[in-house]
Amino acid sequence: MGSTLTTGRTVESRDRPRILIVDDSVVARAVIARAIDLSGKFSVAGAVPHAKAALAFLQGQRVDGILLDIEMPGMSGLTALPELLAASDGAKILVVSSACGDGAAATIEALSLGAADTLVKPDIGDFAGRFSAVLDEKLSRLFEATHAAPGDMPLATDRAGGGFDIVAIGASTGGIHALSLLLREIPASFQLPILITQHLPDSFMVYFAAQVAVLAGRPCDVATDLMRIRPGRVIVAPGTAHIRVVGTSDGAALRLSTEPSKSGCMPSVDPMFDSLAEVFGSRALGIVLSGMGRDGADGAQKIIDRGGSVVVQDQASSVVWGMPGAVATGGTACAIMPPAEIGKMVASRRRPG
Numbered sequence: 001m002g003s004t005l006t007t008g009r010t011v012e013s014r015d016r017p018r019i020l021i022v023d024d025s026v027v028a029r030a031v032i033a034r035a036i037d038l039s040g041k042f043s044v045a046g047a048v049p050h051a052k053a054a055l056a057f058l059q060g061q062r063v064d065g066i067l068l069d070i071e072m073p074g075m076s077g078l079t080a081l082p083e084l085l086a087a088s089d090g091a092k093i094l095v096v097s098s099a100c101g102d103g104a105a106a107t108i109e110a111l112s113l114g115a116a117d118t119l120v121k122p123d124i125g126d127f128a129g130r131f132s133a134v135l136d137e138k139l140s141r142l143f144e145a146t147h148a149a150p151g152d153m154p155l156a157t158d159r160a161g162g163g164f165d166i167v168a169i170g171a172s173t174g175g176i177h178a179l180s181l182l183l184r185e186i187p188a189s190f191q192l193p194i195l196i197t198q199h200l201p202d203s204f205m206v207y208f209a210a211q212v213a214v215l216a217g218r219p220c221d222v223a224t225d226l227m228r229i230r231p232g233r234v235i236v237a238p239g240t241a242h243i244r245v246v247g248t249s250d251g252a253a254l255r256l257s258t259e260p261s262k263s264g265c266m267p268s269v270d271p272m273f274d275s276l277a278e279v280f281g282s283r284a285l286g287i288v289l290s291g292m293g294r295d296g297a298d299g300a301q302k303i304i305d306r307g308g309s310v311v312v313q314d315q316a317s318s319v320v321w322g323m324p325g326a327v328a329t330g331g332t333a334c335a336i337m338p339p340a341e342i343g344k345m346v347a348s349r350r351r352p353g
Helices: 011-015 026-039 051-058 077-087 105-113 130-142 175-183 202-216 269-283 297-305 323-329 339-348
Strands: 018-022 043-048 065-068 092-097 117-120 166-171 194-198 220-222 234-236 242-248 251-257 284-288 309-313 335-337
Touching (some): 018 051, 026 043, 026 130, 043 051, 194 202, 194 242, 297 309, 335 339
Parallel strands (some): 166 284, 284 309
């Protein structure tokens, strides 16, 4: 590896996103670095064996992304993650670890601490094959260009009168960390129900709900069919179905749906927003956090058409400004704010704008 990892090779390589590899395995560092170089899309800024070395590296080097192992000598990757985010001025962190298998609690913890995404690291003998392709795909998605500055975005006209009776949040890549920042600003005494659709496989949902319960300071359940929507309750969509809101004689409940969504996501934000608009109308608040694609944009328009309000995460704080950007560029957003400010607005129970 040598010094070639810390020096710019060509003008072209310096123009590519710079990636720092943090892994205690010499073999893993070499294989990952080779995969990055062969992609031609990124440049390896450096490769270090532990978190403290990464923090030292970042004192004098700029990087755009960090590939971070979890299980390392000294400071673990999870412990170091917030420090690495701060030291790198918000570089996109992809956790690459064998501890991030399906349903792993470490995955949810990493995402809530600010990791942009996770990738299961294969055994040393199994690095060949799909790993390089999946790594390239994940990095490419994280560094997709976003368009239009928030200041250029049209805002939906302010909706007159009152606040809201229910909050529905949609998110994908980068959304768990944004959600954690948002929920920390809402007191445990907050009694409005909160619905969450987060793009995650079903095997992670139990851990995700447990993490949300800690962050929100109140119970959080994975939705089941016919579950009642009650005050003070947080409900997350399962990984195998969309959640739809239906009116009842004395309130509202949830129905699960497996119909294909326009976005192709399962679960999808659009069915949640569509049905929320139908049942709650002007008393609905929809929130769209960091994520790839445009899931939620059509549903957000339905909320606005029914007199409700929609708020989206700002571009600067988003890992990927796809989903919130689609709402903002469409002129549907009533406000564009960082997650903590959205949380304060929700806690105040006042409409944005």
